Amino acid sequence: MKTRLHIFLGAGGVGKTTLSASLAIHLAFQGRRVGLLSIDPAKRLKTALGADHIDESGQIFWKSETGDGELRAAVLSLPDSLRRWIRDEGLEGDHEQRLFEHPLFQTVAEKIASATETLAPIRMAEWIEQFPDTDDLIIDTAPGLHAVDFLIRPERLLAFFDSKILEWLKWFAGGDEANAGFMQRIFRSGAKSILQALGKVGGENILLSLGELLLMMDRVMFRMVDRLEEARRWIRDPATDVVLVCSPRDDAVSVAAELARILADNDMKDSRIVLNRSISxxxxxxxxxxxxxxxxxxxxxxxxxxxxxxxxxxxxxxxxVMKRLGENTVTELPVLAGLEQAGELRLEELDRLGSRLRR
Incomplete structure (x- = not known):
């Protein structure tokens, strides 16, 4: 894959978002097309970049005058992404409006908002569909151990999506039409019509409402499966750079060491640890x-x-600290006072820090 993936993990308050922003700025200053996606619900990315507003779509934050380098930044909002994915599928007639107004969809959207690390790989894979010329995509995860779900959840989600339940739903929704027999096609068409009709009059029946919802979301769901599969391959790519950020704090070191252990247990042994705000x-x-x-x-x-x-x-x-981090590769970064100062030099300071992070 042309685009290289960089993933930042670590405890809260260790400077993870600042470091991910600094690497993004440095690579962009070097003439590369860079994407920076924050899946941290605290939305610290705006502060790190000194930006007034960053949405989920992937807007250009910085672009060189010569056009050789650029940085696109986004803060993940999965409910907004889900609505955009549905619009992209071009649902026919009033299906889009009905879906957005459907009480089950609203419930699903609320649940999705709390499953950021689990479903974020879908947005990550979509980024390359939107911006195929991206050279580097940098992911700033939420703080803590649960952020590692971003790396290992695609396997678990695909295990569900590959189940017999999904195969049945795919067949019911119209997949593999060429291989379906005559009676199967008749049954499938009739079943869909019946379920849609009953769904309109049986709003109180949770099963019928769920069936209607699934019928309306089938194309979106199967696209999500494809993106999850792509994300799984991308995360496992040997070129993927996984950075565990910690600082000389007891809790931060514990989180970094545990993250390294979890990744090693999941056959991802090439991660590196960055000790931020360190005295060398x-x-x-x-x-x-x-x-x-x-x-x-x-x-x-x-x-x-x-x-x-x-x-x-x-x-x-x-x-x-060094003893507790054991045999892991550790890069030490000093405190840079210029990062705390407002003004035109901020991006240059981020670039200088990012040059220390490049691998």
Whole structure:
């Protein structure tokens, strides 16, 4: 596949959204066509990019004057995506309006809003249908361990969609028409007509209402299956870059280590860990810095004494963090003060940070 996928995972408050935005900016500045999709319900992407508004459609956030590089950004809203997918199918007559007004559809849309990580791969695969010239697609996931569902749920969803229930629904909805016998085609046509008619007069019957809903959504559902299959292959592609972001915090390190273990258990062993806001080993190895560790004769209220205690504590914490992360590949990133400042240099600071992340 031409487009390379980058997926950022990690605990909350570790700078995951800022890092995903920084890699996106850097790649765009390098002349690549980049997509940045946030599936974080907190919608931190607008803050990271300093944007007033980002919707779910994939709008251009930045484009070079020469046209060589661009960045499209989107914040996932699955109910809005679902409505757009239905419109894209071009349902006949008043089916679209009836579907949007259907009480079961409204219930489904509400449930979908809470299943972001589970169904987000569908939106990811659709991105390439919309923008086939994308060079890199970067995914900013929601914080915490459950975000790993984004990587492993496609397998579970496909197991359901490939079940006998789906095969029956596909046959009932009109799939594989060429291979259906004469009596099968008659039965299928009659059953659909009967179910549609009963659905209109049996609004209180949950089964008939569900049948009507399925008849109206069949094309959308099967397109979702195709996109899930594509997402599964894409996620498993050896070129896919999975980045686990953590900071020198106990909970953040625990989440990163557990994510690495879950991915390894699911045969995704090539993920890498980024230790954000880190003080590097080279700093602590400097002779002048280490000489401060040995000083113990400062008064208790002396600022230098407090600073030395801070360095000693920071060094101990770093050693503990690296030990807990074990044999995983770890990239350390320092704090960049320029990212906290408003103004024209913000994108340049993001670009500088993103250059450290590129793999």
């Amino acid at each position: 080993e080279a700093f602590f190895a400097d002779e002048q810095v280490r000489s401060l560790f040995a000083k113990t004769n400062f008064p208790a209220t002396d600022f230098d004494a407090l600073f030395c205690q801070y360095l000693q504590s920071a060094s101990t914490i770093r050693e503990s």
